[in-house]
Amino acid sequence: MDFFTIVQLGDASIRMAIPLLLACLAGLFSERAGIFDIGLEGKMLAAAFLSAAVSFSTGSVWVGLFAGIGISIVLSIIHGLASITFRGNQLISGVAINFFAAGLTVVIAQGWFKQGGRTPSLSGAARFDGLDFPGALTRVRDKMQASPGMQFYSEFVSGHSILVYIGLLTVPLTWWVLYRTRFGLRLRAVGEAPEAVDTAGISVVRLRYAAVIICGILCGIAGAYLSTAVQAGFTKDMTANRGFIALAALIFAKWRPWYALGACLLFGLFFAIDNRFQNIQLQVIWIMVLLVGASIAMTVYALRREKIDVLVLGGLSAVLTAVAIMTWVGSTGEDIGAIAALFETVKVPSQLIQSLPYLFVVIVLAGFVGKAIPPRAGGEPYIKER
Amino acid sequence: MTTTAPAIELKGISKAFGPVQANKDISIRVMPGTVHGIIGENGAGKSTLMSILYGFYKADAGEIFIHGQKTEIPDSQAAIAAGIGMVFQHFKLVQNFSVLENVVLGAEDGAMLRPSLAKAREQLKTLAEEYELHVDPDAIIEDIGVGMQQRVEILKALYRQADILILDEPTGVLTPAEADQLFRILGRLKDEGKTIILITHKLREIMDITDTVSVMRRGEMTSTVKTSDTSPADLAERMVGRKVLLRVDKQPAQPKETILDVKGLNVTDEAGVHRLKDVSFNIKAGEILGIAGVSGNGQSELLEVLGGYTKANGEILMNGAPIDLTGATSDGQSRRARGIAHVPEDRHHEGLILEFSAWENTAFGYHHDPKYQRSNILMDNAAILQDAQEKMDRFDVRPPNPQLAAKNFSGGNQQKIVVAREIERDPDLLLVGQPTRGVDIGAIEFIHQQIVALRDKGKAILLVSVELDEIMGLSDRIAVMFDGQIMGERLPAETDEKELGLLMAGVTDTDKPHTIEEIEQNLAHAGAGATKEV
Numbered sequence: 001m002d003f004f005t006i007v008q009l010g011d012a013s014i015r016m017a018i019p020l021l022l023a024c025l026a027g028l029f030s031e032r033a034g035i036f037d038i039g040l041e042g043k044m045l046a047a048a049f050l051s052a053a054v055s056f057s058t059g060s061v062w063v064g065l066f067a068g069i070g071i072s073i074v075l076s077i078i079h080g081l082a083s084i085t086f087r088g089n090q091l092i093s094g095v096a097i098n099f100f101a102a103g104l105t106v107v108i109a110q111g112w113f114k115q116g117g118r119t120p121s122l123s124g125a126a127r128f129d130g131l132d133f134p135g136a137l138t139r140v141r142d143k144m145q146a147s148p149g150m151q152f153y154s155e156f157v158s159g160h161s162i163l164v165y166i167g168l169l170t171v172p173l174t175w176w177v178l179y180r181t182r183f184g185l186r187l188r189a190v191g192e193a194p195e196a197v198d199t200a201g202i203s204v205v206r207l208r209y210a211a212v213i214i215c216g217i218l219c220g221i222a223g224a225y226l227s228t229a230v231q232a233g234f235t236k237d238m239t240a241n242r243g244f245i246a247l248a249a250l251i252f253a254k255w256r257p258w259y260a261l262g263a264c265l266l267f268g269l270f271f272a273i274d275n276r277f278q279n280i281q282l283q284v285i286w287i288m289v290l291l292v293g294a295s296i297a298m299t300v301y302a303l304r305r306e307k308i309d310v311l312v313l314g315g316l317s318a319v320l321t322a323v324a325i326m327t328w329v330g331s332t333g334e335d336i337g338a339i340a341a342l343f344e345t346v347k348v349p350s351q352l353i354q355s356l357p358y359l360f361v362v363i364v365l366a367g368f369v370g371k372a373i374p375p376r377a378g379g380e381p382y383i384k385e386r
Numbered sequence: 387m388t389t390t391a392p393a394i395e396l397k398g399i400s401k402a403f404g405p406v407q408a409n410k411d412i413s414i415r416v417m418p419g420t421v422h423g424i425i426g427e428n429g430a431g432k433s434t435l436m437s438i439l440y441g442f443y444k445a446d447a448g449e450i451f452i453h454g455q456k457t458e459i460p461d462s463q464a465a466i467a468a469g470i471g472m473v474f475q476h477f478k479l480v481q482n483f484s485v486l487e488n489v490v491l492g493a494e495d496g497a498m499l500r501p502s503l504a505k506a507r508e509q510l511k512t513l514a515e516e517y518e519l520h521v522d523p524d525a526i527i528e529d530i531g532v533g534m535q536q537r538v539e540i541l542k543a544l545y546r547q548a549d550i551l552i553l554d555e556p557t558g559v560l561t562p563a564e565a566d567q568l569f570r571i572l573g574r575l576k577d578e579g580k581t582i583i584l585i586t587h588k589l590r591e592i593m594d595i596t597d598t599v600s601v602m603r604r605g606e607m608t609s610t611v612k613t614s615d616t617s618p619a620d621l622a623e624r625m626v627g628r629k630v631l632l633r634v635d636k637q638p639a640q641p642k643e644t645i646l647d648v649k650g651l652n653v654t655d656e657a658g659v660h661r662l663k664d665v666s667f668n669i670k671a672g673e674i675l676g677i678a679g680v681s682g683n684g685q686s687e688l689l690e691v692l693g694g695y696t697k698a699n700g701e702i703l704m705n706g707a708p709i710d711l712t713g714a715t716s717d718g719q720s721r722r723a724r725g726i727a728h729v730p731e732d733r734h735h736e737g738l739i740l741e742f743s744a745w746e747n748t749a750f751g752y753h754h755d756p757k758y759q760r761s762n763i764l765m766d767n768a769a770i771l772q773d774a775q776e777k778m779d780r781f782d783v784r785p786p787n788p789q790l791a792a793k794n795f796s797g798g799n800q801q802k803i804v805v806a807r808e809i810e811r812d813p814d815l816l817l818v819g820q821p822t823r824g825v826d827i828g829a830i831e832f833i834h835q836q837i838v839a840l841r842d843k844g845k846a847i848l849l850v851s852v853e854l855d856e857i858m859g860l861s862d863r864i865a866v867m868f869d870g871q872i873m874g875e876r877l878p879a880e881t882d883e884k885e886l887g888l889l890m891a892g893v894t895d896t897d898k899p900h901t902i903e904e905i906e907q908n909l910a911h912a913g914a915g916a917t918k919e920v
Contacts, residue, residue, distance in 0.1 A: 182494040182502070189480045189491050196478040199440075200492025201463030202540075376481065384442065 003148050007155045008271050015160065015230065016275070017268025018167040019044070019222040019239075023246035024260045025174050026218035030180070032255060033211030034191035034377040035083055038094030039075065040219055041243025042101035047072040049105035052119040052234035053112060055126040061228050065163075068227075069220030070210070075101070076216030077209075084208045087381030098243075105238050116233070120226070128229035131165075133158035160228040163221060170218065174257040188213055191375035194382040204382050205248050219243075219254040242356075247360040254372045270357040280348040284322025284341060287348060291324035313380065316362065323352065391454030393438070393550055393581040399448035401434055408434040410605045412448070415599075418549075418894050421572065421582045423592040423613070426602030427625055427826035428797050432585045435602070436552050437865045440472045441465040445640070451548070452768040466493075469542025475555040477535050479527045486510070486523040489545050506545065508568040513544050517574050532680075532698075534562035540571065551575065551584045557591060561680050562854060563889030569595050587827075589618040589853070591823075601625055624784040626828045635837045639862035641670035644706075645846035646692075646815050651700035653870075655688045661687040662698065663870040669815065669846040674837065676861025676878075677850045679890050684870035685850045686731060687821045692848070693728040694721035705814065712778055722751060727808035729801075731819030731850065737804040738792045745774035746787035782832065798829030822856060828883050834860060854883050 004017045023040045030037040051313045057065030075097050082093035106117035113119055117144035137160035143154050178184035186207055194204045222242075249267055253259035261324045295317030302313035331344040392415040401409040408431045415424040426432050427575050438445045441459040450457050465472075479488050486503055489510065494502040514520045519537050524641060535736060536556065543551055551573075557565040572582055572595060584596060586905045591612060592599050600610040600623040609624055611623060622630045646669045653662040662684050669675045679685050690696035694717050702709040704724050710716045718728070730736035738747050749770045758773075760766040762879055774788040781802045784794070801821065808816060817836060822830040836859060841847055851857050857864055858878050866873045866889035873889040 046730050180499050182499055185487060185491060185494070185499055189483065189487075192478040192482060193478065196480050196488070196491065199472070199474065199478040200467050201441075202492050313539055375415065 001244055003360040004144055004151050006156070007151050010070045011156050011159075011270040012275060013265060013274035014156075015170075015268070016271035017264040018164050019226050019242055020220035020246050020249060020267050021034055021261060021264040021340060022167050022170065022218045022225070023243055024264050025257065026215040026222065026257055027247055028174065028253075029187070029211045029218070029259065030215040031250065031378055032375055033187050034190045034194060034209050034214075034312055034375055034380065034382070035080070035212055035288055036094070037088045037212075037215060038099035038247065039079055039101075039243075040215075040246055041239055041241065042094075042098035043072040043075045043216060043219035044223035044226065044243050045098075045239045046101040047220040049119070049223075049234045051102075051107060051220075051224035052122060052227035052262070055122055055228055056113075056120050056233075059124075059126050061122070061126050061128055064228055065221070065224045066223035072223060073213055073216035073218030075282055076212045076219070080209050080212040083381060084212070085151055087383065088382075089250070090379050093330060102237060105234070107279070109234060117236045119196065121225055122228060122232045126228075128163055130159040130160035130161055139236050163225045163229050167225070168261075171257050171261045183210075185366055188375075191377055194377050195384075198382070205348045208382075219318060224295060228364070241285065245357060245361055246306055250366050251372050251374075252364045255262065255375065265371065267357050267360070274350075274353050274356065277353065278350050280353065281345050282348055283346050284346055287327050287346070288342070290326045290353060291320045295320040295324075312362065314331070316359070323349075362385045391415055391417060392451070393453060394583070395451040395454075396435075396439070397439060397449045397451070399445045400447050401438060401443060407605050408446070409438070412602075412607045414600055416550075416581055416583060418453070418581050418626060419579045420597040421576055421584060421595055423585060423596035423599040424583060424585045424602060425589070425592050425599060425621060425625060427587065428824055429604075429689060430625075431605040431825075432602050433554060434586060436472065436554060436583070439465065439552065440470060449765060456566065458581075464735045465756075466546050468550070470549050470550045470552065471540075471546060471548025472552045473539040473543065473554065473556060475537065475558060477539055479538060481528040483528055484524050485521050485530075488538055489523075489542050493546050509545060510541065513541060516578070517544070517571060519544075519571060532559045533561075533567065535566065536560070549579070550581045550583070552585070554585045555587070556584070557586070557588065557779075558852075559681065560840075561890045562883050563891055565591075578877045581809055588855075589621055592621065593618060597677065602662040603627060609719060622827055626826070628828075630827055631831055634834045634859040636839060636860075637842070639673050639841065641673040641766040641862070642844065643671055645704070646667050646848070647672050647703040647706075649690065649697055649701040649703075651688070651702065653684075653691060653696060653698045655687075660741060661870050662691070665867075665870070665872055666699075667872060667875070668866055669848055671814075671846055672844045673862045674841050674842055674847040674849055674860055676864045677848065677867055678857045678864055678886055679852070679867035681759040681852045683890075685867055686819070688867070689728070689731060689817055689848075689850055691815050692721070692726065692815075692917070693730065694718035694726075716750065719754075722811070722813075725814035725815065727811050727815070729804050729808050729815035729819060729821060731823070733800055733804050738800060740793035741791060741792050742779065743789050744783070746793070747792050747803055748774040748777055748788070750807070752811060777806040777810055779805070780810075781836070788894055797824040798826045798828070801825050801833060802829060805836060809836055809840055812843075813845065814839060815848065817848050817850075818848045820852065821849070822851075822853065850854075854886060857886075859884070866890055890907075 013330040023044055027037055027040055037303055050071045051064040051068030054067035058064065078348040079093050079097060081141045083090040110117045132138055133153070137150065138159070143151055146154065178188060186197060186202055189230055190204055190207045197207065198204050223239070226238055231238065249263040251259060254265040298313040298317040307354055327346060328341060330344050331341045394414070394416040396412055396414045399409055400407070407555070412435060424432050424435070434443065435524050437443045439450065439459065441461045441464050444460065450459055457468050459468065463533065480491065484492070486506055490502050495505060510825060519541055521534055521537050521541065527538065527718065540551070555810040556568060560568060584591065586592060589663045596613045597612060599613050599616065599621065601608050601621060603625060609794060618632060622632055640674040649666050651662050652660070655661050665684070666687060667675065677685055677688070688697060691711070693700040694701070697712045697716060700711065702711065704726065704779065709724065720730070733738060739750070752758070753765065756767055758770050771788055775786070778786045778788060783799050783806070785800045792803065795803065807822070821833050821837065825833065835851070837847060849857065849860055861878055863875060864878055864881065864886065865875045866886055868890060873892065873894055876886065
């Protein structure tokens, strides 16, 4: 693997990480304020659709972006009404928003554009193009022949759409808001002990609505990014469960902004590997070492915990080991002997690579990454006690 | 005197929750620079009244005057602006915030945090010196003890420039030493001209610290008197509306053979915390053993082990025969079969099913009793109902209606249902946890009489309570628990609250004088476990 490939992989990781990151920070604002939001997915999807549709109709991607943010905020406020004002169950409200968005986007797209539930392809000003920094090379052939520094600058630093830079800037901004401003202090407090906020004379309801609306804005940007920057238009279910992966990343990040960046970049890397290396060739023995090693690590961890993890991780490690043995047996089928088969080079099943991010989500959620303490008042509607 | 306006004057405050009249036409005047006590049974309307003053509820009728000015208090913000600070019974602190952040929350100076925090740090230093309220501003709330947390609450109020401080049952979670410290602080605040309202149901506190006292009964303010003109017995009578016995009337115990013998009991919880450490004691027939201690020092675990819902290591002999502590017969059902009855600490979660009716609640745990069975499959509800009716009559449960859901009874009557269920089984050993927590004075008297009566029938009783008065009054022998250990045993006649208080703080050489700092350090050390218990 040459340097340029690594740079390209990093470039792709960032591109894949941005929608996750925006959704993850959206969830961070909401959950830090005590509102669990499983509806990130639905909000992103709705925003992806509406921003593509409006961009196409108006010819301006910026108008599209604001339309996407708008619909996402509307859905956020519906979630807020259900969970803050009417003190309903936050999970049910979130799931409802997901179903609502999944169905309605396709139906409306079909009604408006009659292209099988898609929006027409976007081009020109109706799409976010990459920003080319001064002096950056744009043609791949030029880049491949340039110096490593130039490769890094041209491919990794330059050439992303503006939303990528906005997304990355959101991380320090979120940190600053949470830990350096009055609003952040109150926001963190309301997710931990709303009664403390209430008795200090601050409105719990207003704070939580503010958090939910910020969540809507970030989800809206994430959705618009998918349909107007990564792709050129909306397709059915194009968010591909990124909203849920963002929630896993949020737990992995322990509800902290910089950790969220790390977690999302890691997930982004998995997606980038999946996209780029549909065709990885490895010696069988390395595949076996990787898979069996992972399964042993999981088993050891699960046995130490003596909990339900045993079942989940035990099952996973059994599957991994089985895949490892199947790879080996598959290669011995070519009549070269068991030992020689270990050094045979085979194609890593693309399904395995594709499943990596999701596999990682399961591991994260099974608590492999240490103790994550969610905000104490999370998921609970606030009712003044008598 | 005539020129000073009262710090607080309430005129004709009324508040109803649906059909329940929580406050009826209440008027009260509190002069500045005094400590005013409000005493009353549970549900008398004390907390409602203070919640109105703090803007949590809006009164249906009436007026509030602060320093002679008519003031509307629609929300807490307005109360704070009027100079009212409130220390709630359950602290309103953000557990994973620092002391500083908790103090600043809601009283920031601007949109940016840093200047506010810096200013608060300076301010806390001044306050600490002025009122002896020393707290580490960078300590995280969940790491400090309950007494410290309470100080943070007081600091919060002072930082907001409160000159009227309301404290709701402030000593419920404190050791006697911490309570004394609190009262010293309150005395200091009073000297500085602050007005203090103390809500409590403990007569001793009223007598010790207040200048004037108001008594509330069933939503009404029945009387306001100078503390120096009254006595505990007089106040109790005003609270309940009839004469009450404050001292438990009992004969000296006549202990006989050993009923329960506990040897080297150890419990480690799921988080790996050592909750009980080598606990050993015994109880004889016809004897009440009281376990004193600040809540969360292992008393709950001890009751859980004996009651059969926590596993433990060690040995327990009941009537000379060992009890199964880990195996198939270590459950509550088997314990009851061995003659152990249990009035749990938390009657809402462990003693009763609140949604179920009283008659169903009187049979829980004993529903396998043959006399409740119609056949092998069917229960004899009529028999349970009749049995419940008899128990409720004997224990004077009001209203005496077994069909009513348990949640509709007052705290005292709920407790009577639990006590009736357990005592009526005529157990050899009765475990009683916090028998009078949230129970009004009239019912306390009755429950205490029942416990003593059971003792006089020659039964063994283990009493766990955080109320020292209760422990001193009822017990024939007192063991003090601290940090999962028994610090010592004393006879009530040969000890006093001071000595017990030191033992409760983990100090065993009780003859030596000790500073409050030492005790606090001790408590903070054991505090991690103590604060998590509710």
